Amino acid sequence: MPRKEARPRHLKRQRDVLCDVMLAAGTCETWLTLVELSRLTQYGEASISAQLRHLRKPQYGGYVVEKRRREVAEVMCSVEHGPVWEYRLRRGAWRERIFAAAPRGDGTTGAAAKIC
Numbered sequence: 001m002p003r004k005e006a007r008p009r010h011l012k013r014q015r016d017v018l019c020d021v022m023l024a025a026g027t028c029e030t031w032l033t034l035v036e037l038s039r040l041t042q043y044g045e046a047s048i049s050a051q052l053r054h055l056r057k058p059q060y061g062g063y064v065v066e067k068r069r070r071e072v073a074e075v076m077c078s079v080e081h082g083p084v085w086e087y088r089l090r091r092g093a094w095r096e097r098i099f100a101a102a103p104r105g106d107g108t109t110g111a112a113a114k115i116c
Helices: 014-027 034-041 045-056 093-101
Strands: 064-069 085-090
Touching (some): 014 085, 034 045, 034 085, 045 064, 045 085
C-alpha cells in the first residue's frame, strides 16, 4: 500500500485555521455562527461543527467553546429553520494555569509556546 504524502508545512489544518479565526474573533468579543465561519474559512458548516468539538479535547487544545442562541433581531430566522446558534472560543482555565507556570528557557515562567 502506498504511503500517504505528507502535507506541505505551509498548509494549515482546517482545525488550525478555525482556531485562529475563532481566537481572533474572541479578541474583539465577537460571536460567530456556523454560516459566518463557513463564509470566512470556505469550509462546510458540518465540518466546522466537528472541528469545534475537537477543539474541546485536551489533545487539540482543551479550548472552551461557548454557544448561545443569537437574538432574532440580529438574524432573519423562520420558524421552520429553528434557532441560529453562535459560538465563541477561549482558552481553558487549566491550560492557562499550566502555561503560566511552565518554565522558560531563560529560567523565568510564562507561556513559552504558541498554544493554537
